[in-house]
Amino acid sequence: AQSVTQLDSQVPVFEEAPVELRCNYSSSVSVYLFWYVQYPNQGLQLLLKYLSGSTLVKGINGFEAEFNKSQTSFHLRKPSVHISDTAEYFCAVSEGSGSYIPTFGRGTSLIVHP
Amino acid sequence: ETGVTQTPRHLVMGMTNKKSLKCEQHLGHNAMYWYKQSAKKPLELMFVYSLEERVENNSVPSRFSPECPNSSHLFLHLHTLQPEDSALYLCASSQYSTGSYEQYFGPGTRLTVT
Numbered sequence: 001a002q003s004v005t006q007l008d009s010q011v012p013v014f015e016e017a018p019v020e021l022r023c024n025y026s027s028s029v030s031v032y033l034f035w036y037v038q039y040p041n042q043g044l045q046l047l048l049k050y051l052s053g054s055t056l057v058k059g060i061n062g063f064e065a066e067f068n069k070s071q072t073s074f075h076l077r078k079p080s081v082h083i084s085d086t087a088e089y090f091c092a093v094s095e096g097s098g099s100y101i102p103t104f105g106r107g108t109s110l111i112v113h114p
Numbered sequence: 115e116t117g118v119t120q121t122p123r124h125l126v127m128g129m130t131n132k133k134s135l136k137c138e139q140h141l142g143h144n145a146m147y148w149y150k151q152s153a154k155k156p157l158e159l160m161f162v163y164s165l166e167e168r169v170e171n172n173s174v175p176s177r178f179s180p181e182c183p184n185s186s187h188l189f190l191h192l193h194t195l196q197p198e199d200s201a202l203y204l205c206a207s208s209q210y211s212t213g214s215y216e217q218y219f220g221p222g223t224r225l226t227v228t
Binding site for chain 1: 156
C-alpha cells in the first residue's frame with residue numbers, strides 16, 4: 001500500500017526567501033505524484049504533477065518539484081515566495097496507471113512573513 | 115458554471131436534522147469523490163464513484179449516505195449527525211481514463227453540527 005509523509009507540518013519563511021516543502025512516499029510500484037495548494041476557505045487546487053518523463057516539473061505560481069526515485073521524494077520548491085503563497089500544501093500519490101484513488105499527505109502550512 | 119460546484123457553502127444543523135450536500139461537476143469527468151477535512155487531521159476519503167464501481171471507506175459512519183444519480187452529480191445525505199462530524203466537506207472529480215489523473219476540487223461545504 002502507498003503512503004505519503006510530509007515531514008514538516010508548518011514552514012515559516014520571510015517574503016522573497018526560497019522555500020522547500022518536503023514530501024516522501026512509499027510504494028512498491030511506479031507512481032504518479034501531485035502537489036496541491038489550499039487557500040483559506042477554498043478547495044484544493046493542482047500546483048503540479050509528475051506522471052513520467054523529466055524529473056523536474058514546473059507548475060503554476062513559480063513552483064517546481066523534483067521527482068527522485070532513489071530517495072522516493074517529491075519536494076516542492078520556490079526560489080522567492082510572496083505573502084500570497086501563504087496556504088496549506090498537500091502532496092499526493094497514485095499508484096500508476098488505472099489508479100484513481102490517491103493518497104494524500106497530512107499537509108504543510110506555509111506561512112510567509114513580511 | 116465551470117469546474118466543480120458545491121451547495122450549500124455553509125450549513126448549520128442540529129443533531130436530529132436531515133440535510134443533503136450537493137456537488138456538480140461541469141468537466142465531463144468519470145469519477146467523483148467525497149472527502150472530509152477536519153482541523154489538524156489529514157484529508158479523509160469517504161466515498162468514490164467511478165464508471166465501474168463505488169468505493170467506500172469502511173470507517174465512515176452509516177449516518178453519512180452518498181448518492182450518485184449520474185456522472186455529473188453527487189450527493190451526501192446526512193442524518194442524526196454528531197458534533198465531531200463538524201468539518202469541511204470537499205467534493206472532487208477526475209478523468210482517470212485519459213491519463214491526467216489529477217483531481218479537481220470544489221470549494222467545500224463548511225458543516226457545523228450543534
